[in-house]
Structures are given as C-alpha cells and as structure tokens.
Amino acid sequence: MIDARGLSCPMPVVMVQNEVKKSSPDELKVQVDSMVCVENITRFANTKKYDVEVEKKDGEFTLTLKKRK
Amino acid sequence: MEKEVKLTKLANCAGCGAKVGAGVLAKLLDGLKVRQDPNLLVGFDKSDDASVYKVSDDLALVQTVDFFPPIADDPYTFGAIAATNALSDVYAMGGEPKLALNIMAVPADLPKEAVHQILHGGYDKAYEAGAIITGGHSILDDEPKYGLAVTGFVHPDKVLTNSGAKEGDVLLLTKPLGIGILTTAAKADLVSEETMAYAVKLMTTLNKGARDAMVKYCVHACTDVTGFALLGHTCEMAQGSDVEIHLNVNDIDLIEEALELARIGVLPEGMYRNRSFAEAYVDAGEVELAKQDMLYDPQTSGGLLIAVHPDDADALFEELKGAVPSAQKIGVVQKYSGGKRIYLH
Numbered sequence: 001m002i003d004a005r006g007l008s009c010p011m012p013v014v015m016v017q018n019e020v021k022k023s024s025p026d027e028l029k030v031q032v033d034s035m036v037c038v039e040n041i042t043r044f045a046n047t048k049k050y051d052v053e054v055e056k057k058d059g060e061f062t063l064t065l066k067k068r069k
Numbered sequence: 070m071e072k073e074v075k076l077t078k079l080a081n082c083a084g085c086g087a088k089v090g091a092g093v094l095a096k097l098l099d100g101l102k103v104r105q106d107p108n109l110l111v112g113f114d115k116s117d118d119a120s121v122y123k124v125s126d127d128l129a130l131v132q133t134v135d136f137f138p139p140i141a142d143d144p145y146t147f148g149a150i151a152a153t154n155a156l157s158d159v160y161a162m163g164g165e166p167k168l169a170l171n172i173m174a175v176p177a178d179l180p181k182e183a184v185h186q187i188l189h190g191g192y193d194k195a196y197e198a199g200a201i202i203t204g205g206h207s208i209l210d211d212e213p214k215y216g217l218a219v220t221g222f223v224h225p226d227k228v229l230t231n232s233g234a235k236e237g238d239v240l241l242l243t244k245p246l247g248i249g250i251l252t253t254a255a256k257a258d259l260v261s262e263e264t265m266a267y268a269v270k271l272m273t274t275l276n277k278g279a280r281d282a283m284v285k286y287c288v289h290a291c292t293d294v295t296g297f298a299l300l301g302h303t304c305e306m307a308q309g310s311d312v313e314i315h316l317n318v319n320d321i322d323l324i325e326e327a328l329e330l331a332r333i334g335v336l337p338e339g340m341y342r343n344r345s346f347a348e349a350y351v352d353a354g355e356v357e358l359a360k361q362d363m364l365y366d367p368q369t370s371g372g373l374l375i376a377v378h379p380d381d382a383d384a385l386f387e388e389l390k391g392a393v394p395s396a397q398k399i400g401v402v403q404k405y406s407g408g409k410r411i412y413l414h
Contacts, residue, residue, distance in 0.1 A: 009253065009335075009336070009337070009338065010253055010254055010256065010257045010259065010334075010335045010336075011257060013333070013334045013335060014257050014259070014335075017333060035341070036336075036338045036341055039334075039336070039341060040334035040335065040336055041334055042334070043331075043332070043333070043334035043336070043358070043359075043362075044333045044334035045334075047332050047333055047334070047359075048333075
C-alpha cells in the first residue's frame with residue numbers, strides 16, 4: 001500500500017512509478033486525496049498495462065492497480 | 070551567507086497553471102455591468118488578450134496585465150519569463166508594447182538579491198521589447214508573484230482579435246507545446262537539464278518576432294496560447310469567429326520529453342481544468358490520449374496562434390520561420406457545420 005495522501009502532483013504518480021519499476025507487482029494499492037492524482041495514476045497504470053479500480057470515501061481515494069493478464 | 074532560493078518551492082501552482090479556469094472565470098464575470106463606449110474596440114466581454122481603446126483615427130491604446138507565481142527557481146529567469154508572458158498579450162493584438170508597470174508580491178524573508186534579480190529579468194525583457202518600465206507596486210505575500218501591466222499602441226484598423234478567423238484561413242502556431250507538463254515534472258526533478266533549458270528559452274522568447282512578421286500579411290485573427298492551452302484558446306477563437314477549426318495533430322510540435330511524461334501520467338492540474346472546459350467542443354477522433362493531454366496543457370509564455378488568409382499562408386510561414394524557427398502550420402478554419410468547434414485529425 002502506498003500512502004500518497006497530502007502530497008501534490010507529480011509526487012504520488014512518481015511513487016507509484018518507482019514501486020512498479022522496483023517490484024513489478026501483480027496488484028498495488030494507492031491512497032490519494034485528489035482527483036488529479038487519481039487521473040494521473042490511472043494514465044500511468046494504463047500505459048503500463050494495469051487496470052485500475054477506484055474507491056472513494058470521505059474525499060479520499062483508494063486505487064487498486066491490477067496487472068492485465 | 071544568503072541561503073540559496075528555490076522559488077518554485079514557494080509556489081502552489083506554476084506559472085499560467087495558476088490561472089483561474091475559463092469556465093470559472095466566465096461565472097465570476099457574469100452579471101457585472103459592462104459600460105459601453107464607442108471608442109472601446111475590444112473589451113473584456115470578448116475573452117480577448119487585451120483591451121483596446123481608440124484614441125484617434127490612427128492610434129489605439131492596448132492594455133493588459135498578467136502575473137503569476139514562480140515557474141522557475143532562478144529569480145532572474147522567473148522575472149524574464151513573467152515579463153515575456155505579460156508583453157505577449159500586446160503582441161497578440163498586433164500591437165507594440167511601450168510602457169509597463171511592475172506588479173510584485175514578495176514574502177518578507179525573501180532575500181533582497183532575489184527580489185532584485187526578478188526585477189532585473191523583467192527589465193531586460195521589457196527593454197528588449199522596446200518598452201519602458203515606469204514604476205509599479207509591491208505587496209507582502211507568502212507566495213511570490215511577479216508580472217507586468219503593459220500599455221502598447223496599435224493602429225485602430227490593424228487590431229487583431231481572437232474572433233476574426235474566416236473560412237479557409239490557415240492556422241499557424243509559433244512555439245511548441247508541453248511547457249506546463251515540464252514545469253510540473255521539474256518539481257520532482259523528472260526533466261533533463263537540456264529539455265528544461267529549451268523550455269526556459271521558449272518561455273523567454275518574446276513574441277515580438279512573430280508579431281512583426283504577421284502584421285505584414287492578411288491576418289484575420291490572433292491570440293497567444295497560455296493558461297487555457299492550445300485547445301482552450303482555439304475554442305475561444307472558433308466560437309468568437311463562429312467557425313470550426315481542424316487541427317492536424319501530427320503537424321503540431323509537441324516537446325518529446327513532455328509527451329513521454331504525459332504518457333506516464335505526469336500532468337498538471339491545469340490540464341484537467343482546461344480539458345473539462347473545452348472537451349465538450351472538441352472531436353478528438355482517434356488521437357492518442359497523451360497527445361490530447363498535450364493540447365490541453367497550460368502554457369506559460371506560449372506562442373501566437375495566427376489565422377491567416379490562405380493566399381498569404383506560405384509567405385507568412387516562411388517569414389515566421391526566419392524569426393521563430395519553431396513556427397508550424399497546424400490546421401485550417403472551416404465553415405461551422407453545427408457540430409463540434411474543433412476537430413483533431
């Protein structure tokens with residue numbers, strides 16, 4: 001789980017990128033608190049062939065990235 | 070010893086990315102009473118770059134103001150970019166800047182030398198433009214800001230607005246796109262030194278050369294591409310001129326490193342604001358998402374977007390390339406067919 005709440009772009013997407021580069025996980029959860037970060041991470045994920053599920057709760061978002069089979 | 074100042078660390082939004090979104094701005098202005106004056110040739114109701122007031126049959130006054138938080142860490146560079154950007158609005162109207170006033174906000178603890186360097190950058194650009202800075206106003210603020218209020222002159226019959234584009238016109242753009250993405254990415258040190266130096270060079274290139282070339286030809290409309298991005302400003306041109314505009318995306322110079330960053334989701338908030346404002350008017354066709362994002366990327370001190378009569382397009386393009394090597398032919402203006410205002414090909 002990456003907690004990128006409170007961080008402004010581009011830091012959250014950079015953290016996700018570093019994790020994907022490092023361990024190429026099948027699944028990765030990320031917490032952010034702005035729509036811009038949700039959109040940016042979704043774009044990154046799609047480029048790297050991950051599907052993204054977004055869950056919104058109390059103004060915060062949990063993204064689940066799943067590697068496409 | 071004075072500590073090294075990294076100006077962008079003091080800014081929430083970079084450069085023209087700090088601009089209030091076009092949709093929000095329209096709502097803020099809605100309902101304000103606009104006084105009419107027959108000599109006011111261009112007012113704020115037209116979403117244009119500057120206001121133009123006719124003084125006599127052969128002289129009109131062009132007025133504009135622009136300022137923003139730091140977009141570069143180096144104070145001199147920030148001052149030069151902010152001044153280049155502010156002066157651009159006069160060029161976009163076909164005018165020549167003559168007088169300017171500094172507008173500045175500084176944190177109380179910003180070293181004096183840094184403040185001096187910001188002003189120095191601004192003075193050098195104003196001087197290069199042939200304008201004189203005659204004074205200004207400074208206030209204390211947590212976030213530094215700098216810009217100019219600029220007054221220029223233009224012949225009343227030669228005013229170029231963003232709403233005069235005609236069917237058949239060819240569209241020219243004088244600077245590449247991707248500045249907003251690069252300045253956002255630079256905050257996380259994601260941009261190569263070489264590309265950042267190129268971005269700074271673009272942002273500190275006056276639109277004077279482009280303006281001086283275009284006024285010799287049959288230009289119907291002009292605007293500068295800044296915070297609302299290419300598509301936001303093109304949309305205003307298409308709506309204001311009641312035409313539709315077709316852009317050939319492969320002909321648009323997209324800074325390669327910025328495109329790579331767009332593909333991995335390094336995009337400024339302003340890009341999303343611009344997209345939500347203009348998207349409804351754009352048919353994006355089959356264009357790749359990252360390339361679309363580049364066209365919604367807010368530019369700081371961007372180039373001129375020029376709609377020129379087709380008979381003059383080649384000659385102006387050749388002359389422009391002499392003054393600004395990055396000039397491109399990017400599309401054509403067509404009769405409005407009742408659908409979208411912009412079509413991407």
